[in-house]
Amino acid sequence: MSAILALTICLVLLTAVLQQSSPTPLFFMPLLFAFLGMVAGFEVSCVGVAGLAVFALCRTAAGHGPIVALEPDSIAARILILQSLIGASFLSSVPIAVSFERHAGMIAQLRQQKAAIIARAAHYKLLADVSADTILVTLQDGTILYASPAAVRLLGIAGSALAGRSAFDLIHPDDKPSVRRSLATLCDGTPEVTTELRLQPNGSAGPIWTEVKTRIAEGKSGRRVEVVSVVRDISNRRAEDDRRKADLIRPDLLANTDPLTGLANRRRFNDHLDKEWRRALREQLDIALIMIDVDLFKAYNDAYGHPTGDIALRQLATIVGTGALRPADLASRIGGEEFAVILPGTFLSGARAVAERIRDGVRDKQIVHEKSPSGFLTVSVGIDCLCPNSILTPQIFIERADRALYRAKARRGSIAIAT
Structure with missing residues (x-):
């Protein structure tokens, strides 16, 4: 609700109060000022209260409103009573307005932070979706929580189909001990571990040489430990290295x-x-x-x-x-x-x-x-x-x-x- 709308509502309600001949509606003034403070904020409400006070004083001095029902002796007495009432109402509404404004600011800040987190999450998801490397998030026991779309290109298995499976089922049997040692190293405090290992997702298919960079991350619950791995296919690089080694060995081998x-x-x-x-x-x-x-x-x-x-x-x-x-x-x-x-x-x-x-x-x-x-x-x-x-x-x-x-x-x- 905008400050102008809040001021308009308060002006209408104050006009209605000042048209009464009974002093009872005067007790609504603290609520009126508190409402203005909560909706319009402390600074705007101060200006608004001053304007409303001038309006109320003019009406009271002219002999209208519930103050007249109290039968004061003079106009000065009416104005004094109204000033006291307005001052008391304003002072009682100040803590409410300040507290509400502070909480409103905190809520706005939290909303901004949430929006920023959502935007970052969307950005990171976009990066994961378009990345040529496969990103895996697993528990310490190897249970896969998330696999990026690149898993289809690397393993021939959709990321959604990998969720819930054990990552150890994808690793060549000869490389499983080294993976367990790497996890132990991470748990001991090493920030990142890089290993080369073979993946064999289909059992009978040939192994895929990969480079895996792994980090420990705190899970969503704050207590669960998750393992984030970036998996890169290095089969071509390994094949090229093997060819180079063979080229170095072959002349000597042929000569002997x-x-x-x-x-x-x-x-x-x-x-x-x-x-x-x-x-x-x-x-x-x-x-x-x-x-x-x-x-x-x-x-x-x-x-x-x-x-x-x-x-x-x-x-x-x-x-x-x-x-x-x-x-x-x-x-x-x-x-x-x-x-x-x-x-x-x-x-x-x-x-x-x-x-x-x-x-x-x-x-x-x-x-x-x-x-x-x-x-x-x-x-x-x-x-x-x-x-x-x-x-x-x-x-x-x-x-x-x-x-x-x-x-x-x-x-x-x-x-x-x-x-």
């Missing part, structure tokens, strides 16, 4: 790998043998070398062709590779049909067991070879095992194993040990 069999090549064999020889010499450890040669392989190529021979070599390489089980062991293809296995820290008995496993594995593979006395491909194996000293060298080591291999080839499919 036999392209046909995937085993180490002669260059890698020499480097690894030199390194392990020095270590064995320094620590006085035994080292074993197994040399393997495919029997009658030239005849096999002549009979079946080189493509078939390549297939056979790949099959044999798989069997030879079973001899290198420890990180320091190395299986290599060092020639056309010649293989070698380096076994650091291995005694002769262990080396012989590996050699027998390789020889028997080739025999059990039963790769047909019509030119072989057995009817199948076989390998001959030479072994040397020693503890390096200042007189021996890696080259002497290779020559000793090679001479043992030469003796084994004389009996085809056998194993010989260097002496």
Whole structure:
């Protein structure tokens, strides 16, 4: 209600009071001024009361109104009585007007704050709706309270469908422990935690690499703790990083790998043998070398062709590779049909067991070879095992194993040990 309307109402009511011949309506004046103070405010009501007082004084001086019914002796007495009544009415209405104005101001301020909060909430919701990142609000136990619309693009699931589900159901099993550790870190007071983890919303679908920035926020109840997470799809970035790493590794890998069999090549064999020889010499450890040669392989190529021979070599390489089980062991293809296995820290008995496993594995593979006395491909194996000293060298080591291999080839499919 506007101040002008309030003044108009008060003027009409005061006019009605002043037209009465009984003093009883005078008791409505405090209520009238209190109403003016509540509606128009303290400052406006002061001006309004002054105007109404002048109007009332003029009417009373002219001999109208309830004051005349009191039969005062003179006009001055009438005016004095009216002034006293107006003053008392005004003073009694002042606390009401001031209190009402203060509360009205507080109410207006609260309304402004509420409007500002609603506007900010709408703004934040708009940001969440248009953000390319997915925003999740969950409880500490993982229950999802809110998921932004971007969840559809990331997970293929609408945000409304995610509400009530556990966020842990979306996380790859291998990454769940790290997520729980991150939550514990947040609860200990860390303001924000950033982690990279895989999401697997559909179980059988491939994992989605994501970067998750997480904060703890106070819930709506003031007591409930909520977790706010911003989830960004980094699958492309991870794929690019993997490609870069592969590009860095590939040249070295190609330079040290036999392209046909995937085993180490002669260059890698020499480097690894030199390194392990020095270590064995320094620590006085035994080292074993197994040399393997495919029997009658030239005849096999002549009979079946080189493509078939390549297939056979790949099959044999798989069997030879079973001899290198420890990180320091190395299986290599060092020639056309010649293989070698380096076994650091291995005694002769262990080396012989590996050699027998390789020889028997080739025999059990039963790769047909019509030119072989057995009817199948076989390998001959030479072994040397020693503890390096200042007189021996890696080259002497290779020559000793090679001479043992030469003796084994004389009996085809056998194993010989260097002496």
